[in-house]
Amino acid sequence: MLIKDVVLGEDAPKALLLEKHKEFLLSYGKKSHMDYEHKMTEYLRMSGYYWGLTALSLMGDLEHAGKEEILNFVQECQNPCGGISPAPGHDPHLLYTLSAVQILCLYDALDILDKEAIVKYVSGLQQDDGSFAGDKWGEIDTRFSFCALACLSFVKRLDAVNVDKAVEYILQCMNFDGGFGCRPGSESHAGQIYCCLGSLDLAKGDLLGWWLSERQLPSGGLNGRPEKLPDVCYSWWVLASLSMLGRLHWIDHDLLRSFILACQDSETGGISDRPGDIPDPFHTLFGLAGLSLFGDEHLVPIHPVFCLPYPVIDRLGIQTQSLH
Numbered sequence: 664m665l666i667k668d669v670v671l672g673e674d675a676p677k678a679l680l681l682e683k684h685k686e687f688l689l690s691y692g693k694k695s696h697m698d699y700e701h702k703m704t705e706y707l708r709m710s711g712y713y714w715g716l717t718a719l720s721l722m723g724d725l726e727h728a729g730k731e732e733i734l735n736f737v738q739e740c741q742n743p744c745g746g747i748s749p750a751p752g753h754d755p756h757l758l759y760t761l762s763a764v765q766i767l768c769l770y771d772a773l774d775i776l777d778k779e780a781i782v783k784y785v786s787g788l789q790q791d792d793g794s795f796a797g798d799k800w801g802e803i804d805t806r807f808s809f810c811a812l813a814c815l816s817f818v819k820r821l822d823a824v825n826v827d828k829a830v831e832y833i834l835q836c837m838n839f840d841g842g843f844g845c846r847p848g849s850e851s852h853a854g855q856i857y858c859c860l861g862s863l864d865l866a867k868g869d870l871l872g873w874w875l876s877e878r879q880l881p882s883g884g885l886n887g888r889p890e891k892l893p894d895v896c897y898s899w900w901v902l903a904s905l906s907m908l909g910r911l912h913w914i915d916h917d918l919l920r921s922f923i924l925a926c927q928d929s930e931t932g933g934i935s936d937r938p939g940d941i942p943d944p945f946h947t948l949f950g951l952a953g954l955s956l957f958g959d960e961h962l963v964p965i966h967p968v969f970c971l972p973y974p975v976i977d978r979l980g981i982q983t984q985s986l987h
């Protein structure tokens with residue numbers, strides 16, 4: 664059977680180009696040609712900051728990013744309803760509320776936001792069936808369950824929502840193949856698995872561990888679903904999920920490491936989804952995060968549920984259920 668995969672070129676990077684990635688992230692958005700891309704990614708700006716800043720934090724370089732400017736940006740994006748927008752003038756959404764909270768955790772600056780307002784916004788998005796809408800427009804997705812429960816965990820207010828109903832709903836999204844989808848009956852996807860496991864933070868199961876380990880291809884890369892091409896960001900979704908399941912060793916670390924290293928851009932720095940593609944902060948974070956989960960000696964260890972460096976989680980004194 665033909666397996667969809669890529670081939671790692673002989674000239675692909677074999678070492679982690681840390682300094683290049685720091686340059687890539689610190690200069691991202693400063694270049695003139697960024698005007699168009701900058702405008703076109705305004706709708707995800709808050710998440711873009713989270714991805715870039717967390718990647719820098721993994722490389723121990725957060726202090727070189729403009730803290731004051733970023734904290735002001737976050738404050739500008741909080742709405743009276745308590746929700747946070749991706750950029751000033753955009754609607755608040757759970758995705759960007761989580762990104763903002765994660766950014767503030769990185770800087771130990773949660774206090775600059777109205778926490779009660781955030782709690783009210785997040786709890787107000789839970790539906791009768793336990794699911795969460797992403798914003799006032801009502802799209803339901805297990806990604807938003809994760810955003811809600813992670814946000815409330817950071818501010819230690821999980822009591823503000825019906826966690827049992829949230830878990831009950833997520834379990835309804837578990838498929839026959841052990842995976843999870845966006846809503847009951849939706850196809851299994853590694854990203855949703857990450858979100859559901861993170862939300863549940865309880866589920867175990869060889870069936871799911873097996874489905875996840877089956878994501879590794881001969882190139883060493885991981886795909887998000889059977890028959891799909893490998894992609895660096897699945898290194899995170901799959902590995903973080905396996906880490907939560909206590910089955911991280913079910914993936915060949917060396918093979919995946921060589922795939923991630925091959926996805927680095929040795930010219931500009933940054934990591935792309937597959938070898939030879941354009942790098943971006945999103946894949947740079949999740950490539951580094953995958954290596955961090957493997958315990959790369961050059962990277963700060965990352966928490967598999969909160970996707971933030973362990974020192975940040977430890978400093979916040981947040982306990983997550985020990986899964987193994």
Ligand SMILES: COc1ccc(S(=O)(=O)N2Cc3cc(-c4ccc(C=O)o4)ccc3N(Cc3cncn3C)C[C@H]2Cc2ccc(O)cc2)cc1
Binds near residue numbers: 936
């Ligand atoms: C360039 O095309 C996209 C497509 C989807 C998105 S997204 O916001 O819905 N999103 C995150 C994402 C971000 C980027 C990206 C480029 C530049 C930057 C600056 O910070 O970030 C690129 C891709 C991307 N995707 C799409 C993707 C990645 N790998 C395969 N695909 C199809 C993921 C997508 C969904 C998402 C995942 C995690 C998350 O925390 C938020 C959103 C963004 C740009």
Ligand SMILES: [Zn+2]
Binds near residue numbers: 894896897946
């Ligand atoms: Zn990707």
